[in-house]
Amino acid sequence: MNHKLRTHIEEIVTLTDDEFDYVQENFITKKFKKHQFLIQEGEQVKYSYFVVSGLLKLVHTDDSGKQHIVSFAMENWWESDYLAYFNQSSATMSLECLEDTEVCCFTLKNYQTLCKEFQKMQYFFLQKANYGHIGSQRRILSLLTSNAQERYEQLLKEYPALFQRVPKSLLAAYLGVSRETLSRFSQ
Numbered sequence: 001m002n003h004k005l006r007t008h009i010e011e012i013v014t015l016t017d018d019e020f021d022y023v024q025e026n027f028i029t030k031k032f033k034k035h036q037f038l039i040q041e042g043e044q045v046k047y048s049y050f051v052v053s054g055l056l057k058l059v060h061t062d063d064s065g066k067q068h069i070v071s072f073a074m075e076n077w078w079e080s081d082y083l084a085y086f087n088q089s090s091a092t093m094s095l096e097c098l099e100d101t102e103v104c105c106f107t108l109k110n111y112q113t114l115c116k117e118f119q120k121m122q123y124f125f126l127q128k129a130n131y132g133h134i135g136s137q138r139r140i141l142s143l144l145t146s147n148a149q150e151r152y153e154q155l156l157k158e159y160p161a162l163f164q165r166v167p168k169s170l171l172a173a174y175l176g177v178s179r180e181t182l183s184r185f186s187q
Contacts, residue, residue, distance in 0.1 A: 002029060004052050005104050008076050012127050013120040023121060026110035032097045039095040045084035047105035051077050054101025055165055060093045069174040071139075072098075072162055078128060098166065148177045152185040 005027065006020050015023065029052070032038060039045055041061060049056075056073040058081070070093060073079035081093040085108060106114075114121040142151050152175055156163060162171065163186075172182040 002027075002052055002104055004076070005050060008050065009121075009124055012124045015120065019118070019120065022118065023114065026114055027104045027106045029102065029104055032101045032103070034097050034100055036097050036101075037094055038097070038101075038103070039081055039084075039091050039093065041091050041094050043091050044088070045081050045091050046107060048078060048080040048082070048085055048108075048111065049073075049095070049103040049105045051075050051079065052102040052104060054103075055098040056095055056101060057098055057166075057170065058093050058095050067173070069170060072159075072166060072174070074161065074165070078132070098170070143176070148175060148181060149185055151175050152177075152182065 002024075005024070006015065009015060009020075009023065027050075030038075032054070038047075038049060038056065051073050053075055056079055058070040058073065058079055060068045060070055062068065071079065079095060081091045081095065083089070084091045084093075088108060111125070115125060116122075142154060146154065155171075155175065166174075168182055169179050172179045175182065177185075
């Protein structure tokens with residue numbers, strides 16, 4: 001399967017070839033074109049996704065029809081509507097390709113099997129969940145305590161590649177500013 005998945009896992013835990021063979025049996029690889037949806041609001045969420053190549057955006061549409069960009073996910077990031085994934089319920093968010101994208105994905109059953117039967121992977125997923133939780137808290141605190149200019153500068157510092165790959169209109173929406181305001185920040 002994918003050497004990128006193995007390299008990513010081995011940033012946290014070391015795997016033998018046999019162990020990785022076992023891990024990869026629980027994943028499938030899928031390719032999507034730009035603008036295709038991996039998840040659509042209201043549908044069942046079958047998979048959690050590891051991004052091998054490409055770029056995704058996770059979006060929630062509120063009752064008034066306004067779209068809120070929750071996150072972007074590029075290479076070596078994990079993404080899904082995790083509330084729906086873990087509860088096996090309907091999605092409250094959509095996951096869309098901003099570029100042609102290849103992902104490794106696995107079902108909740110495969111996730112649970114890996115965690116139950118393979119302590120190294122349980123530890124790996126715990127670490128990834130911790131990093132994700134920390135990232136979410138940092139984003140929430142940024143939205144609560146930082147002005148738009150500070151949020152822009154923080155995003156640019158932490159994820160400069162996004163500014164090369166994501167349209168300015170989407171970056172502005174993610175930061176909660178107009179496209180014009182974002183243009184002023186980048187001057």
